Each structure stands twice: as structure tokens, then as C-alpha cells.
Amino acid sequence: MQNSANKLNADDDHVYNPPKPGRLSKPKKSRKKQDFWVIIGFLAPAMVIYALYVIYSIAMTFYYSLFEWTGIDSTLVFKGLENYITLMSDGVFWTSLQNNFLLVGASLFTQLPIGLIMALLLFSPVKGMRFFRSVYFMPFLMSTVAIGILFIYIYDGNFGIINQFLGQIGLESWQRGWLGNEETAIWAVIATVCWQFAPFYMVLFRAAIVGIPEDLYEAADIDGASPRKKFIHITLPLLIPTIITSSILSIIGSLKYFDLIYVMTDGGPNNSTELMATYMYEQTFTNFNMGYGSSISFTMFIIAFIVTAFIVLFDQKRKGAN
Amino acid sequence: MLKKLRQIPLYMLAIILLIFTGLPFLIMVSASFKDQMEFMSSPWAIPEEFSFANYKLLIESDFFRFFFNSVLVSVISVVVVIILAAMASYPLARMKFKLNRPLFLLFLVGMMIPIHTTLIPIFLLTKNLGLYDTIWALPGPYIAFALPVSIVIFTQFLQDLPKELEESAKMDGCGHFRLFWRILFPLLTPAVATVAIYNFIQIWNEFVFALVLTNSEGNATLPLGLREFYGQFSVNVPGIMAALTLASLPLLLVYLVAQEKIVKGIAAGSVKG
Numbered sequence: 001m002q003n004s005a006n007k008l009n010a011d012d013d014h015v016y017n018p019p020k021p022g023r024l025s026k027p028k029k030s031r032k033k034q035d036f037w038v039i040i041g042f043l044a045p046a047m048v049i050y051a052l053y054v055i056y057s058i059a060m061t062f063y064y065s066l067f068e069w070t071g072i073d074s075t076l077v078f079k080g081l082e083n084y085i086t087l088m089s090d091g092v093f094w095t096s097l098q099n100n101f102l103l104v105g106a107s108l109f110t111q112l113p114i115g116l117i118m119a120l121l122l123f124s125p126v127k128g129m130r131f132f133r134s135v136y137f138m139p140f141l142m143s144t145v146a147i148g149i150l151f152i153y154i155y156d157g158n159f160g161i162i163n164q165f166l167g168q169i170g171l172e173s174w175q176r177g178w179l180g181n182e183e184t185a186i187w188a189v190i191a192t193v194c195w196q197f198a199p200f201y202m203v204l205f206r207a208a209i210v211g212i213p214e215d216l217y218e219a220a221d222i223d224g225a226s227p228r229k230k231f232i233h234i235t236l237p238l239l240i241p242t243i244i245t246s247s248i249l250s251i252i253g254s255l256k257y258f259d260l261i262y263v264m265t266d267g268g269p270n271n272s273t274e275l276m277a278t279y280m281y282e283q284t285f286t287n288f289n290m291g292y293g294s295s296i297s298f299t300m301f302i303i304a305f306i307v308t309a310f311i312v313l314f315d316q317k318r319k320g321a322n
Numbered sequence: 323m324l325k326k327l328r329q330i331p332l333y334m335l336a337i338i339l340l341i342f343t344g345l346p347f348l349i350m351v352s353a354s355f356k357d358q359m360e361f362m363s364s365p366w367a368i369p370e371e372f373s374f375a376n377y378k379l380l381i382e383s384d385f386f387r388f389f390f391n392s393v394l395v396s397v398i399s400v401v402v403v404i405i406l407a408a409m410a411s412y413p414l415a416r417m418k419f420k421l422n423r424p425l426f427l428l429f430l431v432g433m434m435i436p437i438h439t440t441l442i443p444i445f446l447l448t449k450n451l452g453l454y455d456t457i458w459a460l461p462g463p464y465i466a467f468a469l470p471v472s473i474v475i476f477t478q479f480l481q482d483l484p485k486e487l488e489e490s491a492k493m494d495g496c497g498h499f500r501l502f503w504r505i506l507f508p509l510l511t512p513a514v515a516t517v518a519i520y521n522f523i524q525i526w527n528e529f530v531f532a533l534v535l536t537n538s539e540g541n542a543t544l545p546l547g548l549r550e551f552y553g554q555f556s557v558n559v560p561g562i563m564a565a566l567t568l569a570s571l572p573l574l575l576v577y578l579v580a581q582e583k584i585v586k587g588i589a590a591g592s593v594k595g
Contacts, residue, residue: 031354038498042426046410052447053466057440064442071446112381118339124331126336134581136586140588141573143527146566150350151554153559159365161349162329199343200588208574249592256436259529263549276428284442285534294442301439308434320531 058301061267064294083295093296096267096274097303099186104254106190107197113248114194115201116239120231122206140199148263150241151192155179170276182272185265189273191258197253201246208242209235248311255304276300354564361560376564384539385568388547391457395543395553396525399464400518406465407472407517412502414473416488426477432470436446437463437530448535459535460543464528468521471591480506511540519584520591526573544569 009031065083067076100204118136122129139147154161166174178188212235219228258277261267267274267282276296284293330440351360353373413419414426444463445454455461483506491501529545536542539550577584 035417035419039417039419042409042413042502046406046429046473047425049406049462049466050429050432050469053444053463054421054435054440055428057443057447058435059405060443060446061439071442114339121332121336121339124332124336126332132340134578135340137577137581137585138347138574139343141523141577142570143529143545143548145527145529145548146570149548149562150346150566153353153563154346154349159362161366164366184362195343200592203585204588204592206336207586245592252434256438257439259501262529262533277436280438280441290442297436297439297441300436303433304436321383 052158053241058298061294061298061301064291065298067291069290070288071284076291078206079291083292084299086292087295087299092271092274092279093276095271096276096279098253099273100257100275102186103193103257104251105188107193107250108247109256110190110194111197111250112201112243114198115246116205118198118202119205119209120235121207122202137199140203142196144196144259145263147192147196148260151195152179152264153187155188179265180269182269185269186273189261189264192264193257196251196260201250204242204246205239208239212238220221244315248308251311252304255307256300276303333580350563350570350595351567353560354567356559356560358560365559368522371458376558377568379561380564380568383551384542384547385551385565388544388550389569389572391542392526392544395457395460395464399461399468399525400522401474402461403465403468404514404517405522407469408476408507408514409502410469411473411476411480412498412506415477416506424475426532429470429473432467433474437467441530441534444531445534454535455537455541457536457541457543460528460531463531464525468525469582472517472521475513475517476510479510483509515583516587516590519587523573523584523588 024256066078066080068079069076122133126132142150153159155178157163157175157180160178162178163175166172176184178184211229216234217230220234225233257275258276258281261273261275261278262281267278271279277300280293280296280300283289283296349366352368354376355369355374357375360369360371376551408566410429414422422451440463448454448459448462487505487509488501491505496504508525527545528543532543532546536546539547542550548565552562555561
């Protein structure tokens, strides 16, 4: 109330003041109004699509997760948080969560180092590096579905190339249907994921290495530093931001991983390769448990959110420390 | 001589990685030129005789339908993303207003969101819009999920352009709309290339939305079509290998031509993302 009274007064003042400096303030005001419409006009198209497909959808996923619902008929039975309680005691969900974290670990400790080694090789005096580089990068351009189908045949129990190779070097006892075996399926898939994504990290590391100023190496050469020393004291420390970025990408990517597993094993055999995303898909679109499926997907969102927030906080602390 | 000797491990490592990355491609291409008999007797050897029968079979099938669908969906989505993201980045990068930072962060958060969290509502939304099982179901979610990265790239690029551009344009009485499209947008070309390449690869290979939002074979994109092939003639392995080869060819060819650009585009797209 008081505020508005003050405002009124201010306006009154404005009216009674002689309009000599005020001449400027009037266009300024309408300019601000104009700016408002410009901002809306430029942002609205993107905002509408983003709000509809992303923000609204996340909210609705939470809403649906409170119901029991087949998605086919229109009867939604309100269940409160019951779906989440069921989820907490669902063994398959825990297996899938465990597999997701296994994938996170495997990605960090295989894709990143292999990517880094590839990137370093690109700067080594190996002849024909252009050719090597072209081939190294190719897996990343292939669609995940194509990769999945190709590797199904590579891992095949009868004529797969891996078994043929093992047969030739006399390791017949190691032969097996790699994807049909509960013990090996997850590792076979992880190796394929590594094949697909190591080149991606190679590209990131390569871009970072190119960015390292040449004179740092020249100075080290004058001091007579060995290549190994140069790597440890110049290259590696300057790559840390890229290693962190790559780790974030790798962790978040692994938490929402779906395509390859869906194509290669569909979570089987016996749920041994189930991921949160494949389990969610199965519950929703195969078993028509829309409500339960929603609770899995919302849980995925929460986990991804917590992990990202954690990494961002950690990263800011590190930046603050420097 | 000693120097040469020292390089031997280096070469070995390079070649091991070459086999690791390249061998599956070699297997795929070589098997695609065999007939089924030859594949059964020696599945992975180089074919004795190059037969194009499998490719002929593909050309007569729905393959080009899938291909066409993929091209249409990818091109439309990428063009719209470029326009919408560039526009949205203009006020975010060059104007001061209260909600600037929160809105930017809202888009930024989009990059960590698992697609699956939006899958069920988007499925229902698509059905309600009457777009289910048409290729028009796909650009919407593709655009929405490509916006965050694209907006971040454009915003950073726009922020680095000199302020004087606007000042001189405003002196000439040029409005925001003309200022953006005539002066700023042409300067965005390098960022547009990055956004286009990065998103095109993602969308061209996208699988989950295509799986959930379309159903009939006529509306399948390439990744979905490949799975269709796999289901249809899983016995005819060379046939499937030919399909995989043909489906992977477009991106690989483009890559051979514009290698540097693509690699840079991916690096920039992901790091900024």
C-alpha cells in the first residue's frame, strides 16, 4: 500500500517537474517496453517448444508416476507414492541401477584412457597418421543400431569372429555365445560401447592438445626435458579441464544409456544387462505399466540431477581452489 | 637408427588401435559382398568373388524409403533448430533483463535430462496432436532436445562479437529484427556450421523417439528400418551386412570430404555442451 502511494507521489513529481531533462526519459521508457517485446519475440518460439516437450513432459512424468495406469484405457487409479515404494523393493530395478553404475565406471576407465592414447598418437611422429586418424574416428559416425546389429554377429556363438579366432589359437574352451551368457553379456556390451565412444573422447582430447601453446614445449626442450617429462608436466596438467568435461559427458551419458543394450540384448539374458532406461521401456511399452514406468523414468531424472549437481559443485570448488 | 627402433612400440600401438577400430568395418563390408553359401563356409574371410546381389536386394526393398524419411526429418529438424536457437540466443547474449540468467540456465539444464524422462508424456502428447505414427511426430522432440546445446553455442559466440555492431546499427535506425538477421546472423556462420554438424549426426542416428513415436514400416527412419531388416532376414547375414554398410555410408562419405569441419564441430558441440 505504502509502496504504491510512494509510486503515485513519484509520478506526481514527474508530472509537476518541468519537462526539460524529462524529454529523454520518455523515449527511454517506451524503449524499455519495446525491448520487452523484442525479448519475448526472439525467445518465444524456442521457449514454447522447449517448454512443451521438455519441461511439461518432466512434470507430467512425475504426475503419471502417482497412478496405476495401462495407458490404453482412461482409468487412472491414484496410488500416491506407492509406485516408488514398489520400485525400492524391485530387484530388477536395483540390478539395472547397478549396471548403470558399472557402465559409468567402465566408460571412465576404458573410453577416456583409450581416447587419450589415440589423441596422443595423433601427435606422434608415426607416418600416415592422417589415415590412422580417419579410421580411428569412424565408429562414432555409425548409428548405434547399426553397431548393435554388427556386434551381435561378431559375438555370435556359432560363426562369430571372436569364437572363430579363439578356435584358431586353440582356445576352444573360451568359446561361447557371448551375449547369451549371463556372465559375459554385460562385458560384451560394455566393450562395444567403448568401441563406439573412445573415438569421441579422442576428438575432445585432440582439440585440447592443439590448444596447448607451442612455446611451452619449446621452453621445455631448451631445458632438455624428455617426452615423458613433457607429458607429465605440461600436457597432462593442461588437459585436466578436458578430462573433467569428458568425465561429465561420460557419466551423464552412461546414466541414460539405452540404444545399444536394447538392440543387442534387450536387457537379457535374465535381466543381466538391464539398465534403468531399458527397464523403463519394458515396463511402459511392453507391459503397459505407464504409472510404474513413469516412476522409473522420474527416478532416472532425479539420479541424473543429483549426479550433475554434485559434479558442478565439485568443479566449482576446484576452480575456487585454483 | 636408434630413433627408428624407439618408434616401434608407437607403431605397434597405432596398429593395434587401427585393428580395434577398423576391423568391424572391414568385416561388415566384406561380408556384404558374399552370398549366403560362401558366408556359411567361411564367414569372415575376404570374399572370393564380389557379388552385388545383396545390394540389389536392398535397392528393391524399402531401404530408400527409410533413407528418405531420415533425410527429411534430419534436415527439417536441423534447419528449425538453427533458426530458433539463434533467435533465442540474441536476447540471451546481447540484452540485459532480469530473467536472462535463469532462462539461460533453464536451457542449460536440458542437456543433462535423460530423454526417457520425457518419453511417456511426449508419446501421449504426440497421440493427442494426431501425429502418432507419422514422420511429423519426430521433429518436435528432436528440436526440443537439440535446443540446449545449440543455444549455448550461439550465445557464447554472440557474446564474443563486438558491442559496436549494435551501436552503429541503432544509430542508423536499424531495428532489432533487421539488426539480428542482416548483421549478426551472417557473422554466426562458423557457429551455425558447428550446430548443424553436431545436431545432424545426433538426429540422423536417433533411435528412441523413432521407436516410440512411429509404428508402421512406411514411417521408419534408417535406424528403425535397420532393425526391421534384422528382424526380417536375420538368417541372411550378408544381406544385413549390406544394409548396415549402405546405412552407414552417407555419414562416412561426408566425413571423408569434410573431416576437419566435422571433428571440430563435434569437439566444440560437446565441450560447450
